[in-house]
Amino acid sequence: MNNSNAVSDFHNASTSIIIGDYIHFQSIISENPTLINEKEFGESLLHIAADNNQYDIAEFLLSLGVNPDIQTDSGESALHLSIFRSSKRIVNLLLSHKANPNLQNNELKSPLHYAAEFKEPDAIKALLLHGGNPTLIDINGLTPMDLAGDLANLFPYRFPMPMISEASPTEELSSTINSLNRTAIKSDRSDIRLKTKRSSSKEELFDFLCSISLKKYYKTMVSFGFDNLEALAFQMKTQYPITHKLLKTIGIEAYGDQSRLIANLEKVSCELYLSYDFITLDEFLDEIELGCYYENFVTNGYDNLLYILENSKTHKMLNDDILKFSLGIEKPGHRIRILAFIEFFSNKYFQHKCRCCLL
Secondary structure, eight states: OOOHHHHHHHHHHHHHHHHTOHHHHHHHHHHOGGGGGOEETTEEHHHHHHHTTOHHHHHHHHHTTOOTTOOOTTOOOHHHHHHHTTOHHHHHHHHHTTOOTTOOOTTOOOHHHHHHHTTOHHHHHHHHHTTOOTTOOOTTSOOHHHHOGGGGGGSOSSSSOOOOOTTOOHHHHHHHHHHHHHTSOOSOGGGSOOOOOOHHHHHHHHHHHHHTTOGGGHHHHHHTTOOOHHHHHHHTTSSSOOOHHHHHHTTOOOHHHHHHHHHHHHHHHHTOOOOOOOOSHHHHHHHTTOGGGHHHHHHTTOOOHHHHHHTTTSTTOOOHHIIIIISOOOOHHHHHHHHHHHHHHHHHHHHHHHHHHHO
């Protein structure tokens, strides 16, 4: 987008999506219909609608002829994002508009890879019924079936699956769905890893930035993983605070804006009271709203929270390079959040251990 007015309109449209203001969004699009095909920070309005679970807006965009397979700079389609957000309605909506279930992102992951990795049985069934290929290989040489774990029995022994067509009789479709349902796992849902649920946190961040007249940086902060206001405020108490240098690296150049953001985060930090309750690694990651990285930790041998805390002050400690290059956590904001919370709770752990030794 070269036109400054178009950039401003896109900001307003994306803001309307985030806060769920359907009427205002329609008004913006009616005045500037070309926005539906534009991108900012690699995302289209359809991506933002899927990422924020805004069904009505996604439906409206698709009704205007938006390509359901438009991809972000990292290759993700709206279908990828709706699966990540556990939005069954938007998954089904996109598939009904012929979204490609086999479109692969830059890591060669298809939507079916996402559904398998994030343990979404309903999405797996829907994708298979619409022609999802369980044999596609991602950049790590893994298929969706490899990632499915206990959900592997949802996949057919033979491929391809019978697909839905407009002419398919209702009885045939129901029979196929019932067949898949009979193979669904019967294990406790509590064993299925929770994914990140950040909608409310993102809204809090957006409101905070609006209150200090810095909402123009919302998309920048979210795209780099600085998407949780409580975590950002908490980090100000640790050795991983938000600094001028850090803000500059993510594209917030104006020193005055940096200072205002930091000062207000420090203010929120002073009013912050932390109350977390966890014992295991998955509970820890869920508490800091980064549960989507559980498999990254486990796959690389970091499956014991106590071990991580005990070694936080040794040469075996987790650091930014390990999180980025070994565990594949790309967003710097997420890496910093993990390190800050590990530092805080390792200190708590050692304090408790010392008190026990003195008794």
